[in-house]
Amino acid sequence: MATARQIIALLSSHNQGDEEQFLSIALQVAAAEARRGRQEVADELKTLVDAARKRKTSIRSVSGRPGSEVAIPISKPRGDLENLLSVSYPKAQMQDLILQESMRDRLNRLIHQQRQRDRLRHHGFPPSSRLLLVGPPGSGKTLTASILAGELQLPLFTIRLETVITRFMGETASKLRLIFDQIASVRAVYLFDEFDAIGGRRNADNDVGEMRRVLNSFLQFLEESNSTDSLVVATTNHPELLDRALFRRFDDILEYDLPDSEGIKAVLSSFLHSHLPKRISWVKIIEAATGLSQAELSRAASEVLKEMILGDIKQVSAEIIINALKERHALRETMSGLTPN
Numbered sequence: 001m002a003t004a005r006q007i008i009a010l011l012s013s014h015n016q017g018d019e020e021q022f023l024s025i026a027l028q029v030a031a032a033e034a035r036r037g038r039q040e041v042a043d044e045l046k047t048l049v050d051a052a053r054k055r056k057t058s059i060r061s062v063s064g065r066p067g068s069e070v071a072i073p074i075s076k077p078r079g080d081l082e083n084l085l086s087v088s089y090p091k092a093q094m095q096d097l098i099l100q101e102s103m104r105d106r107l108n109r110l111i112h113q114q115r116q117r118d119r120l121r122h123h124g125f126p127p128s129s130r131l132l133l134v135g136p137p138g139s140g141k142t143l144t145a146s147i148l149a150g151e152l153q154l155p156l157f158t159i160r161l162e163t164v165i166t167r168f169m170g171e172t173a174s175k176l177r178l179i180f181d182q183i184a185s186v187r188a189v190y191l192f193d194e195f196d197a198i199g200g201r202r203n204a205d206n207d208v209g210e211m212r213r214v215l216n217s218f219l220q221f222l223e224e225s226n227s228t229d230s231l232v233v234a235t236t237n238h239p240e241l242l243d244r245a246l247f248r249r250f251d252d253i254l255e256y257d258l259p260d261s262e263g264i265k266a267v268l269s270s271f272l273h274s275h276l277p278k279r280i281s282w283v284k285i286i287e288a289a290t291g292l293s294q295a296e297l298s299r300a301a302s303e304v305l306k307e308m309i310l311g312d313i314k315q316v317s318a319e320i321i322i323n324a325l326k327e328r329h330a331l332r333e334t335m336s337g338l339t340p341n
Contacts, residue, residue: 285322
């Protein structure tokens with residue numbers, strides 16, 4: 001039988017005219033029935049959903065070319081959630097992120113578990129679904145959430161912490177309750193970016209009682225049964241600020257770092273490979289790039305490509321790349337000077 005939350009979500013999507021969300025939740029009910037051994041009911045639900053989708057008219061792309069279609073968003077935050085969540089439908093894939101093999105293997109394992117989640121639950125094991133990403137800005141944490149959504153063909157809901165956290169007692173916890181109800185009813189990737197705003201240590205000197213209650217509520221909600229197998233991804237640049245109890249609540253913790261020499265070469269080559277000469281001084285380029293994040297390297301490479309296009313340059317030189325990298329370092333120093341201590 002569908003849970004009360006799923007029934008509420010079904011009625012809500014019906015009232016709002018969101019047919020695809022209605023069908024998505026119906027499939028989640030079917031999956032839950034299959035896990036309980038009620039395969040006949042699950043098959044009947046899936047058949048009805050398939051029939052409903054076949055009746056839907058194909059939507060042509062903006063270009064109007066025959067046979068070209070656009071993806072239909074499967075869900076969209078509405079009502080009170082509209083101000084708390086923003087939604088996107090990423091197409092990012094694993095090859096879009098430069099990672100060490102060990103990190104790539106762990107992400108691929110999580111993706112494989114999600115794809116085989118019904119099989120795992122049949123044997124009494126839930127798939128990994130709670131991930132904490134730790135590392136400096138620009139190291140690929142947010143992109144990882146997009147990649148997980150893209151690989152699993154799920155929407156990415158980003159929690160807008162600036163609207164979740166308020167100064168009114170009890171209101172922040174109530175908003176978190178709404179978000180976790182959504183997690184329980186609509187399968188997706190949910191991103192808590194800059195998570196230390198919520199997950200700060202409960203014994204911090206500048207802490208107030210309300211934020212302790214918020215963190216306790218978050219810990220409680222995170223422990224609840226995740227019947228939809230939604231992915232909850234939290235990121236932080238400052239793991240030292242997080243409450244120790246949080247680390248036990250996540251299925252895996254991935255620690256990102258600035259690219260090493262091989263990573264620098266891989267990032268720049270991925271952008272510039274068709275414009276690089278057969279022989280180029282990578283030693284000098286790597287020396288100039290050391291200390292920059294993956295995002296900063298990507299922006300430097302983009303600036304090199306723009307310069308090549310506008311200057312009608314066919315082949316890039318080490319000097320052009322190094323100058324772009326130096327500009328990134330200078331910009332970082334400028335921004336650092338503008339940031340209050």
